[in-house]
Amino acid sequence: MSDAAAPNVHEDLADLYETAPCGYLSITADGVIAKCNQTLLTWTGRSREDLVGSRFPALLSVGSRIYNETHLAPLLRMQGHVSEVALDILSHGGIKLPMLANAAEKRAEDGRLLFTRFTLLEASDRRRYEHDLIAARDRAVERARMGKAHEAAISSELEDERATASLRDQFIAVLGHDLRNPLAAIESGLHLLRKESLSAQGGRVTELMEGSIRRAARLVDDVMDLARIRLGGGIGIQRSRRMPVEPTLRQVVGEMLAISPGATIVFEAPPALEIEGDPARIGQLLSNLLGNAITHGDPGQPVQVSAGVEGGKFVLTVTNSGEPIPEQTMQHLFQPFFRGASRPSQQGLGLGLHIASEIARAHDGTLTASSAEWRTIFRFAMPL
Amino acid sequence: MSILSRNHVQVSGSGTRAMVFAHGFGCDQNMWRFVAPAFESDFRVIAFDHVGAGRSDLAAFDPDKYANLQGYAGDLVEIGEALDVRQGVFVGHSVSAMIGLLASLKAPEMFDALVMVGPSPRYIDDGAYRGGFSESQIEELLEFLADNHLGWSAAMAPAIMGNADRPELAEELTNSFCRTDPEIARHFARVTFTSDNRDDLGKVAARTLILQCSDDVIAPPEVGAFCHAAMAGSELVTLKATGHCPNLSAPEEVVAAIRAFV
Numbered sequence: 001m002s003d004a005a006a007p008n009v010h011e012d013l014a015d016l017y018e019t020a021p022c023g024y025l026s027i028t029a030d031g032v033i034a035k036c037n038q039t040l041l042t043w044t045g046r047s048r049e050d051l052v053g054s055r056f057p058a059l060l061s062v063g064s065r066i067y068n069e070t071h072l073a074p075l076l077r078m079q080g081h082v083s084e085v086a087l088d089i090l091s092h093g094g095i096k097l098p099m100l101a102n103a104a105e106k107r108a109e110d111g112r113l114l115f116t117r118f119t120l121l122e123a124s125d126r127r128r129y130e131h132d133l134i135a136a137r138d139r140a141v142e143r144a145r146m147g148k149a150h151e152a153a154i155s156s157e158l159e160d161e162r163a164t165a166s167l168r169d170q171f172i173a174v175l176g177h178d179l180r181n182p183l184a185a186i187e188s189g190l191h192l193l194r195k196e197s198l199s200a201q202g203g204r205v206t207e208l209m210e211g212s213i214r215r216a217a218r219l220v221d222d223v224m225d226l227a228r229i230r231l232g233g234g235i236g237i238q239r240s241r242r243m244p245v246e247p248t249l250r251q252v253v254g255e256m257l258a259i260s261p262g263a264t265i266v267f268e269a270p271p272a273l274e275i276e277g278d279p280a281r282i283g284q285l286l287s288n289l290l291g292n293a294i295t296h297g298d299p300g301q302p303v304q305v306s307a308g309v310e311g312g313k314f315v316l317t318v319t320n321s322g323e324p325i326p327e328q329t330m331q332h333l334f335q336p337f338f339r340g341a342s343r344p345s346q347q348g349l350g351l352g353l354h355i356a357s358e359i360a361r362a363h364d365g366t367l368t369a370s371s372a373e374w375r376t377i378f379r380f381a382m383p384l
Numbered sequence: 385m386s387i388l389s390r391n392h393v394q395v396s397g398s399g400t401r402a403m404v405f406a407h408g409f410g411c412d413q414n415m416w417r418f419v420a421p422a423f424e425s426d427f428r429v430i431a432f433d434h435v436g437a438g439r440s441d442l443a444a445f446d447p448d449k450y451a452n453l454q455g456y457a458g459d460l461v462e463i464g465e466a467l468d469v470r471q472g473v474f475v476g477h478s479v480s481a482m483i484g485l486l487a488s489l490k491a492p493e494m495f496d497a498l499v500m501v502g503p504s505p506r507y508i509d510d511g512a513y514r515g516g517f518s519e520s521q522i523e524e525l526l527e528f529l530a531d532n533h534l535g536w537s538a539a540m541a542p543a544i545m546g547n548a549d550r551p552e553l554a555e556e557l558t559n560s561f562c563r564t565d566p567e568i569a570r571h572f573a574r575v576t577f578t579s580d581n582r583d584d585l586g587k588v589a590a591r592t593l594i595l596q597c598s599d600d601v602i603a604p605p606e607v608g609a610f611c612h613a614a615m616a617g618s619e620l621v622t623l624k625a626t627g628h629c630p631n632l633s634a635p636e637e638v639v640a641a642i643r644a645f646v
Contacts, residue, residue: 063521067528069629074632
C-alpha cells in the first residue's frame, strides 16, 4: 500500500467500535454480556454498568428469549454463525426495539468457545414492512379461502336446484302417465254412450265432452313429451323409410279444420315429395304450429301451410296474418311453459312450440320464427 | 411413504439395546449430533425428526393429527414398533421429554428408561404452579415466530422437499437445521407451549432421569423439581451447563449423566 493512495484520515478503531452505526455485543459461553458498544447503550437507554455482566436473555423480549434458546443458540453452536435473524431488544423502560442480528462465534485455538459476537441493526421500519407483508398474505389466503367456500356454496345450491328440477320432471312424467288411463276410460265410455239413442241435449253435451277429452288428452301428451325431452335428453322419434309427407300434412290440416270452426287453411304441398322422418311427429309439429297460428292469428284471414324443397332441404312453413310477435316474446318463444302475454285468456300449457322445436331438433332440423308487418311465419327445415 | 422416511429416521451403532433420541421444538435431530455418537458402541442409536421438522415429510403434516402432543407420541410409538424397540432407552429434549413420556404410556414395553433433558409438563403458570410464562408471554412468542423465517421461503420449499435423495441441496442452505415452514413452526410452538402433562407424570412406570440446566429460561429449576417430585423414583441431575440446550453447549456433561444412568 503506498502512502499516496491512502486517504489522509486516521480511523480510530476504538471510536469506530463505540460509535459505529450498529450495536455490538459480546456474550460469554455462559450467556453473560461481556462487552457492548456505546451505540447499543444509546439505543437502549441503558448504562454500561447495567448491561455488562448481566445475562443476555434478560436483554431480550420474551418471544426473542425463547427463540434464542430454541433456534439461535443451537444454530450458532452447529454452524458457528447466524445471519439476518430478527430479535427484539428491551430498552431501559422495557420497550421492545426491533433489531436485525448477525452473530458469530469466536473460539480459542483449542476449540473452546470464547465469545459469541452480535452485530445489531435497527429494523423498526423493516419489521413494520414485514408485518404489512404478512398481514397482506394472510388477507389473501383468507380471501382465497372465502372464495372457495363461496364457490362450494354456489355449487351446492346449483346441485340442490338440479335435484329439485329433476324431481319435478319425474313428477310430471308420472302424473302425465297416470292421467292417461282414466282419460282413456272416460273416452271409451263416451263412445259407448254416443251409440245409445240420446236426447238432443244429450247429443250436444256428449259432443262438448268429446272436445274436452281431446283437449285434455292433448295436454297430457304434451306433458309426456316434455318429460321425455327433459328426462330422456330429447323427444325421441322413430324414423320411417322414405315416404310421401303430403298425406300426413293433409290429414293434420283436415283435423285442425274440424276442431276449429270458422278457421280457413290454405294448404299446398307437392304430392310426390318424400322425406325420411317420423310421420307422427311431423304431423304433431304441424298440428302445434297450426294451433298456434289459429289461436294468435287474425281470424278473418286464412292460415297458409306450404311444404316444398329449398336448397336441398325439406321446408314446411306456417304463415298467419295478424299483429306481429313482440321482440321480447320472440326470444322466449320456444321455451317450455312460455305463453305470450298478449292473450292471457288462451288456455294451454305453453308447450306446443317447445315440443315442435324439439321435434325439429330430433330430425336434425331447425324451427325458426319471423314476424313483421302483420305476418308471422314459422319455418321448419330438415335435411331431405 | 414409510414411517421411517416420514420421520427421516436414522439408525446407527452396534449395540442391541435401542437408544432413541428425540429433538424438541426449534431444530431437528442434529441437536443430538454431539451426544448420540458417544453411545453408538453400546447401543442401537435411533434418531428422527418430528413431522414438520428437519427432513421429515412435510406432506405428512396434518394440523388435526398434531393438534396435541399425542399425535407426536403416536409417531414415536410407530417408529419404535417399526424398529422393534423393546426395553430401550428414550432420550428426549425439551417438549420431546413429554412426548416420550406419553409414548411410554401408550407402549409400556418399548422403553424401560426415560432421559428427560430440560423437561416441562406445563410452560404457563397455573395457580401455585410456576411454569415460567404467562399466557400473554406465550402469545407474544407465537407472534414473534412470524418475524423469523430462517432461510425458509415458500418458493424454495418444493426444491428442498423434492430432493430428499439429494440432501446436499438442502445442506447448502444456511440455517437448515432449524428451517421449518413458518406455519408448521407456529403450530408446533402453540402445541408445545400450551401443553399440560402434569397429570401424566405420575403414571410413568419406566426409570426416569431428569437433566436440569442451572440457568434455563424455558424450563426453570423449579419445573425440574416439580417433575422430580411428581415422578416417584425419578433421578434429578442438575447440570453445570446453562441455557436450554446442554446437548449442544455441554455434550460431555450430558453424555456422562446418561451413561451413569443407563
